[in-house]
Amino acid sequence: MKGKDMPATRRRPSLSYAPFRASLLVILALAFFIGIFWIINEYQTYRESIANIRHTYRELYQARVREEMDNMLGFIVHRRSQADMRVENELREKVRTAYTIASHIYRMYREEKNTPELRAMVAEILRPIRWNNGRGSYFAGRLEEGTIDLFADNPFLEGLKIGRLPDGQGRSLPPEIIRILRDKGAGIYRYRFMKEDVGDRSFPGILFVKYFAPFDWYIGAAVSNEAMEHLLQEDILSTIQDIRFDEDGFILCFRFDGTIISHPEKKFIGRSITDLVGSQGTPYGRAMLEAALKPEGEHYIHYQMNQGGSRKSGQRLSYVQAYPDWNWILATDMSMASMEKAITEETRTYVTISFKNVFIFIGLFAVAVLFLLGLAYYHSSKIKHGISLFTDFFRKAADNQVKIRDQDLAFAEFEDLARLANTMVDDRIQKERILRRDELRLDTLLQLGMMEGHDIRDKYDFVLHRIVQITGSASGYIALVNNTQTHATLCSRVTIHTGQFGLGPDDNAAPRSVEEGDLIGTCVLKKKPFILNTTAQTNRFPAYPYSRPVRRRLDVPISNDSRVVLVAGVCDSSRDYDNSDIRQMTMLLEGMWLHVLKICSEKERAILERQVIAISEEERSRIGRDLHDDLGSHLSGVELLSKVLQQKLEKEVPAEAEQLGAIRELIREAIEKTRRLSRGLYPVHIREYGLKAAIEELVVELEQLFPVRCSLSIDPQVEEVATNQASHVYYIIREAMFNAARHGRPEKIEIIVRREHLHLSVRIIDNGKGFAEKDSKKGMGLHTMQYRAKAIGASLNIEPGPTGGTMVTLEGKVFK
Missing domain, CATH: 3.30.450.20 (PAS domain)
Structure with a gap:
């Protein structure tokens, strides 16, 4: 059973023998492909050699039969002239x-x-x-x-x-x-x-x-x-009959009608040339006749003919030409046995060489196999040491940006590869620098988003310091521009070598006119960045806001709604500034400005929310007081009068007294509902009895209205919460409990209120059916709860409970 339960482990190959196996596979693969390539190459060379032999011999044969034809025609012309x-x-x-x-x-x-x-x-x-x-x-x-x-x-x-x-x-x-x-x-x-x-x-x-x-x-x-x-024709035919040249070469003569008048074999004389057929059934006689009668075209005829009466056939070549004066057609014909013999000898030579090369290849291959396998086996023992060496090398190359030096190269051919490798390293360094700049810029924006409790000047100093780091500069500044675009005010300065972080005592923070000719005003007026990478360029402008002349400087304006809102600049980088620096600064400053606008808008919204909540609280309190003081008093008076009237009717008209009792019950319910409504609108008991008593009364009220059991756990120290903050905490707990009771239909609701030093922690947990996140974003009550939490500086989270249902958590520093 144990062997069945354990999973079968796959046997993995050993790394030590990997080079040995790889070398063996490579050698076999190389042998196979080299062998195939060698065979194809040898066969192609053989084919080309045979084709070259055929081409050479055919040219020689064609020249020979053509020469014999020219000699024969010259002989006829000479004989006729004589x-x-x-x-x-x-x-x-x-x-x-x-x-x-x-x-x-x-x-x-x-x-x-x-x-x-x-x-x-x-x-x-x-x-x-x-x-x-x-x-x-x-x-x-x-x-x-x-x-x-x-x-x-x-x-x-x-x-x-x-x-x-x-x-x-x-x-x-x-x-x-x-x-x-x-x-x-x-x-x-x-x-x-x-x-x-x-x-x-x-x-x-x-x-x-x-x-x-x-x-x-x-x-x-x-x-x-x-x-x-x-007489002349007979003499010439007699001469033609006896002419022989080279290898079985002869001259054939026949008339235009195809009648053979001269042939080395006299049995063919008098027969038609079209009767001549080769050993393969080729009608070469008809081909001779047709070629000779054509005014143009190829007059060479190739055909197969048995040699010397044997069954072995050989190629022959004929050249035909007409002699119209006598209606003769002459054909010089010769055997191509030399070509066949040369091809046979070449084939035999190639076969011999091929077998010799095969044996040599097998021997050399065996030696190479033994050598390479021995070398692979030797290097297998060095793998562990080699891996550690390569690991150290790659670690150094990654950390120290190692480059290849030309003097370390042994061959001149590797210099181009070294330059390419160094270029790749330089590209990697450049890309890493750009990546680090992007990472630093993104980290700056993230850190900026987390600096909600910091002063705005601290944020300016922080962003400027990061800009100086990203651009590799020695110093930098940020200046704000007023709405009328007439003055710029220096708000931050950073100098790396002096450790200045923020405006120093010697910095002029007074507004400065943009028309004074410095580069800040020029950026505001022209609304474009300036790059000055030479001393001649920087000397054309005042050094402001820097205290000394600079070698290089970069100034970038940031606009919002077609209006320049700030100008930032850096100076004295170790390299020339370029458009990538402008892009990095622009994105970072725009992100900072959007953060500033967001903070300002959030502050304005928080003020408005607090004002809305204060007004709504005041209105709720007024309505609650009116309900409690006016409507409650009237209903209490009506209830007392009805009580007196009931007591009087019980003596006189008992039946009507019973109906009046029902009316009194309805009035008492109205009084209770009015009292409960006034408490919800204006919890006066918080001021009188404290937050704990108000929550306890809220628990009793909820259990009376809904079929749910409530569990309350509260620290006594929560009574130290200020009345205004306690009111917000009460209404958040009330809204959470009533939402759970109405929509979640739980069986139990647990309320836990804890104080940890200056922090308040409230959790309302129910075991109901939970909530849908998309529905939670629609309710007005949940938005009101968020507003109240922000009003007291706390955070509100609504999430599924640990065992189902919903858990509402309120946490924040509400104690002084």
């Missing part, structure tokens, strides 16, 4: 070869055969000779006769006259050739040949002829421009 010269040289070489053959045959067989036979022999030898894939052949004919003896491309023309072969411009062909042969013996001739089977379309070409005199022959070789162009 095509005519090459064809001319080739035709010259072929004709010279034929000329050599004819010369050789002639030398060998001229003795054996005649000229026609030799012509036929040479013609047959030259007829089958072809070059440039069959597009080049020989022709020969007799110059004088104009007969064609050899036309290898079209044997049907042999035997015809050469003059029947017009060129495309309508000119006769043989005269041109004859002129070249006769003038030079050999030469180049450009022609335009007409073919009727293709719609009379002309086909330009070039030929070379040379005259062979033994046969009277011209031997020539010709080729058309179209054939030359085809």
Whole structure:
């Protein structure tokens, strides 16, 4: 049972091991966050490195394929520019070869055969000779006769006259050739040949002829421009087919319609470029065609392709560009395996470095953990001593306003922090000074409110002394201004170093005109405060009311209803005066003036209340005397006459005598009520028998009127209370008892009257239902009780009783 009744105590952590546990948690948290940060940082660095590698390699690859494309286009342009010269040289070489053959045959067989036979022999030898894939052949004919003896491309023309072969411009062909042969013996001739089977379309070409005199022959070789162009394209395509560069780099060529005309894999030649698809299903062929046909835009194509027939795919880069002259599209394509390899190597390197860093981090972390935990364990034993040191430091910093000195700092970086700390201390000191000034001002106002029994000059001296303390001044004054604003009267002076507190014998307390030029009059006339913080400023005004020149001074006027009522000033503070000093002085002086007005108004109200109470008492006494002397006497006379009449009727008319007896009873009740009312209005028995007898009679009267029991305890010494004060005490007790009986409905009322030296203490306690505070403020009787208490200089309190009901307490110094 004992274990169940006792509350379970929670085990609190030990302060000695708090640094150890905190260090462990901090180390683990740091390890976690550092690890996360390190992983994220390493991963981000890896990503940036890979992105940098990709960007660098892509720029290199793009520059490489672009360079190959520029070289290829330059090669085509160069070859086209050299095509005519090459064809001319080739035709010259072929004709010279034929000329050599004819010369050789002639030398060998001229003795054996005649000229026609030799012509036929040479013609047959030259007829089958072809070059440039069959597009080049020989022709020969007799110059004088104009007969064609050899036309290898079209044997049907042999035997015809050469003059029947017009060129495309309508000119006769043989005269041109004859002129070249006769003038030079050999030469180049450009022609335009007409073919009727293709719609009379002309086909330009070039030929070379040379005259062979033994046969009277011209031997020539010709080729058309179209054939030359085809020859050039085939030669270039053959060159493209064999071009390889860098890592599996090649050049791809296809027409505008997408037909592939050159590809390193010959199986793709003749197929559409749109059929080419990457390893991931990417139609890179269609992308090449669309990119080349666009006038602007990116002409680089990236795609994936299996490497060397394996299933492993690699990235490739192509650069496409159109060659409109031949309706060709060229694409330089190369593998990006080096980039993939570099990325793989970089990844492997990062993984290796990461594992190495992890092991290093774990080792260093273990060393740091051991070191920090050991250090934390060591410092745990020093906590108690450290706490006492810190306590002493904070106590000194709070009491002595310790600051950080620059020479105590070991590092220059801490100087700014030290300045900030010192600024904070200065701010705290300033705020504490302002707070102390506010506290001193509020305490002054509170103390002023408690100085009800002091003379007004004492209050002026007290407030001025506090003003001098708040402003840190050496001296000060307060001067009152008359209602006409023409004179100011010095009413208080305080000087700290001399100990003067109040007006001294040397101070001039006579009224002084505000127009005499001193700063008091200037404040009254201009109705504004003046701050003079330099000697040059203070010398412009007389030193009054000070007895010697001052260095600094502050004078503040206080107004009431647009009228200056007083001027207060201080001088010779250790610092310059500012607006905060004006604010402090203004609030304190305004509070003092409001207190003065309040005291004056309270005094006037007390006088009026006493006059009202005196008049009401006099009127009550007059009414009480009239009731007692006049109405009471008349009723007593009526009662005596009715008694005589009753005695007479008892003998003569007994029935009417009985009715007259009832009338006499009513008259006696009226007499008693009149006597009771007169006592309430004018308790003459207080003067005759004293306060104690009057209270005892009041108790009897209350018990007769209300169903309540009364208990009275009274000291005999209360009889020494003066009659006027006793009357007020009596009426307060009467009002309290009747209020309790009427409204509280108690069963018992206890009246206790005690005298302690010169003080009177009265308590009326009932056990009724009590009272509501809001209702207690409405009754006229309670206000009258307060007025009577103030009239005799006592205090009246109404509060709930100790066991319920209400307790009315009257206390005050009423004895002389």
